Amino acid sequence: MAVLNLVQAINAALQQALESDDRVLLLGEDIGKDGGVFRATDGLFEQFGDGRIIDTPLAESGIVGMAIGMAVYGLRPVAEIQFLGFCYPAIDQIFTHAARIRARSRGRYSCPLVIRTPYGGGIKAPELHEESSEALFCHMPGIKVVVPSTPSNAKGLLLAAIEDPDPVIYLEPTRLYRLLKEEVPEEPYLTPIGKARIARAGQQLTIVAWGSMLELVMRAAENYDAEIIDLLTLSPFDRETLLASVQKTGRVLIVHEAAKTGGLGAELAATIAEEAIMSLRAPIRRVTGYDVVLPLPLLEDYNLPTTKRIVAAIEELLRY
């Protein structure tokens, strides 16, 4: 097994998918010779050529719209949108078409499309380069949303997304791209979509996080007997694992970097309040980004959750 960082694991998954299935091809801005602005597609252009690693004009709706046509026609396109903040121009294609083609044609057509995009804060990048609006995509039936948290699940989730017969949004936590390294199995394998992972077992409270926040939570909760759930799939999220843990601990903390109001944390909390409220000993706390327009680098650390804020919330919950 080679030691890879998260972006290398993504690169390896793409390389294996391209090798094993000629229906797979990649399209996006700067993914060819340049190897992607984060190098996620590094070397693939050289190996597979411009017929399968397709540099596109600067048009996100166009990239996703074309990928939809390819997917319905029978290919397995993997589209890269350079940053989540530039998925907004493609939302119409995602919501209006990718999400609905199966239902619209009552199963006659389907849309096995993967949209990869770097997301999240903490990298001191310009405006629109640190969005974490994952919740928007979790409110649209017909698409799935996954977020890896380690190099190994990054590889397995991406291969699973490419095999999935439905459209999958694959969000890549940019802050983790080179931060985390670990041994990653060489052979292809699938990390099942729809299943969460118990990142650490615990008794006193349940902490739910994903992507970059999972790494933060692991550090912040080190000295607590917390069960840490790495959601991995945001839509459809793993209700069973979540509720089982809450029934055990009776205390819940949800951490995400997106703005609090309307974030995915709201759905997780609402699900618990509807289905497991009797097991709760304390309020359901959310530590999240604030309800503000995402700040530029000089202020971003004031907006993103910190270990301090997480610890404060843990302490508060444990007082119940």
Add this chain to the structure above:
Amino acid sequence: MAVLNLVQAINAALQQALESDDRVLLLGEDIGKDGGVFRATDGLFEQFGDGRIIDTPLAESGIVGMAIGMAVYGLRPVAEIQFLGFCYPAIDQIFTHAARIRARSRGRYSCPLVIRTPYGGGIKAPELHEESSEALFCHMPGIKVVVPSTPSNAKGLLLAAIEDPDPVIYLEPTRLYRLLKEEVPEEPYLTPIGKARIARAGQQLTIVAWGSMLELVMRAAENYDAEIIDLLTLSPFDRETLLASVQKTGRVLIVHEAAKTGGLGAELAATIAEEAIMSLRAPIRRVTGYDVVLPLPLLEDYNLPTTKRIVAAIEELLRY
């Protein structure tokens, strides 16, 4: 006072805004001679001419993008998007620009823009004509979202939206356009943004709804001692009114037609679970549309909340 239905009240508000403030102008598809596909702008073209009632090419991103330029330049544009389902192509302009111009320029510029759009189900219309994806817009700091439920608050909310210095999405429940009639004051008045309305006071449980569902809830809950909250402003929603009612009743039912997962009901439930959980006697129930791609007319009644489903949830809650 004249008796008006909801669409006539909207028309009256637009007419008064146009008369009293020459910074106000309207743009959108078919709003001119045709008076809008629902007649919301009926007669305005004749009164104010094509300089202020502007028929546009078929381009939603273009409509909103231009309206943003007008607003920042100093006008008070009211853009109509023909249906909420056709706001998706404009989401990039709304999220990337309308919502951020004030923050981006640290207050040097602002974007007093209103986007009116018919929304919601129950009218047996074609695909994409019955969306209720209001939650998407409530997760984006920098914009406000309002939904009228009666002719009189339709007029007051629209005038308030036009006066508001920030971008406001004004969602018009199509099912109510001609269903509800009531006396509406002739003179202009404002229904404050950010304030909910107690549509009916009660003791045993709190039911939260908005737009078309409010009308349904009023009928369904007729024989129960329920406090019915008409949210009116979805973002920022009226936390105080909500929490006060929950503290009184201890039971909560939230009703919306959008898909359950990630709907605005989730945020309301999460807020209660975080800030008023100790007053709860029962789980927080949500009666909503299902997590399915919106069906066409023949199946839509199976997806939309019904009085039966609402009554069943009420009965269930009262058992606690």
Add this chain to the structure above:
Amino acid sequence: MPSQLIASFQINRLSILAPDGQVDESLMPELSDSQLLQIYELLCYTRMADQRALDLQREGRLGTYPSSLGQEAAQIGSGFALRAQDWIFPAFRELGVMLCHNYPLELIYRFWTGDERGQQTPEGVNIFPMCIAVGTHVLHAAGAALAAKYRGDDMVAAAFLGDGGTSKGDFHEALNMAGVYKLPLVVICQNNQWAISVPRQTQTGAETLAQKAIAHGIRGVQVDGNDVLAVYQATKEALDRARNGEGTTFIECETYRMSDHTTADDARRYRDPEEVKKWQERDPLLRMRRFLDQQGLWSDGDQAQLELTLKERLTRVVKAAESFAAPNPEEMFRSTCHQLSSRQQEQLKECLNGRT
């Protein structure tokens, strides 16, 4: 080196069949008599099927419906030129195109009653679901064309959209992609002069829609959209070029929407009846019939016979459409994704437990 001419472009308009039925022999496409008759029958079938839909709607047996009255030539001329292996990406008004390719009319009626099963394209028919979101589907055609090129399939993608659709950004992103990748794609614009109440000249400042191709380095032509032979010929040429690796053609068919936008619309609010009259004289069916008359290929008797046959066929079609069992709500759940989430399973139970 002063101000220097660096590029020049021309837009041509093709017409072959005049309103009086005369044709320009030099441009006459290679069509056998039986093909010419087939085309005329399709024109008539489209018009009668459309009229029948309007009747059904008036009787409350169909939902909101967009009539194709007046656009039959633009639809049959192009549809007839497309081959079975080509993929068709319709907007929502391409009744004629779909009938050319044996899309079951009962399914089309079903769809307009508000039943998704109407979009379950039969196996072997390569027609994408109708697209309600104007202008957004040309990208899907471009993607399919790129996929076919990648696979080496002998397939040309054909997208249909209206004049209004040419104002959408997606339309331009698609044409630009087509120009960059030299895609085997034909984009056929049904310029029926109106987008609901917005007339052609408010839709764009361009003199022609065909010239929009120039922005993207692809070929653009205009044809008389009420001239079924010209539309056929232009489409045929575009398909041949696409197959020969010469890339994409954008075809503007100048025609006219004789009906209201849909059954929910009232065009008298915004449109001068005189204009409608003017276009009646350019009726695409009449024109073709005159031509067939003059060729001695058609008689009043043939016409009466044809109308009788089609009427009977329509009766059978309506019967078939209306004998569908009501859709099962379970469909909503089963067709959202390939599997149900645990929450969807619960919701399905609740839904079937008939709380509704």
Add this chain to the structure above:
Amino acid sequence: MPSQLIASFQINRLSILAPDGQVDESLMPELSDSQLLQIYELLCYTRMADQRALDLQREGRLGTYPSSLGQEAAQIGSGFALRAQDWIFPAFRELGVMLCHNYPLELIYRFWTGDERGQQTPEGVNIFPMCIAVGTHVLHAAGAALAAKYRGDDMVAAAFLGDGGTSKGDFHEALNMAGVYKLPLVVICQNNQWAISVPRQTQTGAETLAQKAIAHGIRGVQVDGNDVLAVYQATKEALDRARNGEGTTFIECETYRMSDHTTADDARRYRDPEEVKKWQERDPLLRMRRFLDQQGLWSDGDQAQLELTLKERLTRVVKAAESFAAPNPEEMFRSTCHQLSSRQQEQLKECLNGRT
């Protein structure tokens, strides 16, 4: 009535000032000697300010920064032609344009350190915040132009974007609106041949970008973007037409991105150094300096003096930029909407209580 020519279009390219400093007198714009010197000084200031930004970034005193090296003529030529009352809608690489209109350089540096206050345009300067989302802001310029037309203001809106931006749907929706409403608008494309790693010919199949105007019935011209006099002249003409109600012009300035895309990019991965060399010979500053030499308006002494002055100015600017107090997190909250919601008030307290 066979295939008939119905429309034809031409694209011209304007150049006035040759690399050797020779000008085409017949096309020479009306500019006084002092204006010519002003232009040259702005060219030099832009280049030095850009170089300084790159240095600061290398020293970790600035964040990711997009250099305008090589594009000075395309920026100063157009910026100099715009009047104070005109509104400017920049992308993110228009350093020169902003300097022409007295946008404080210290604010620009501030912005690239990641400080929103850098976009607090001073009162009286009509420059919109820089736009990171490529191609989306041309619509804002169109809207402002429509607003000015409605109000009867003597204002022309000018939007700047790159070659990559012309592939975005929003760009086309904006140009189409401009054509429909005959807007007082000038859209200036900085065609620097690259969109990060994507070369011009992969961006579009069109031979020129200027011809994209044809799709929307507006005027399109190409200019030598390294020829500051041609860019000035083309912009001036476009502004005069806009003011005379003749509508919108799209100007393609052919220039070259001499640096990496940004300081986060490494162009050697995808671009041939030979190409860069070739463009060095067309340097826009050198060209203007040769011209001024030949006119006897400029000497090596003047050059030395100017560089000394500008250097000193830059030192003051950097000092000003770096003497800003750190931004207050309260800003994030106060500038999201005009008032705080009750939840935002709580969040602000939490944020200030320094849990961070």
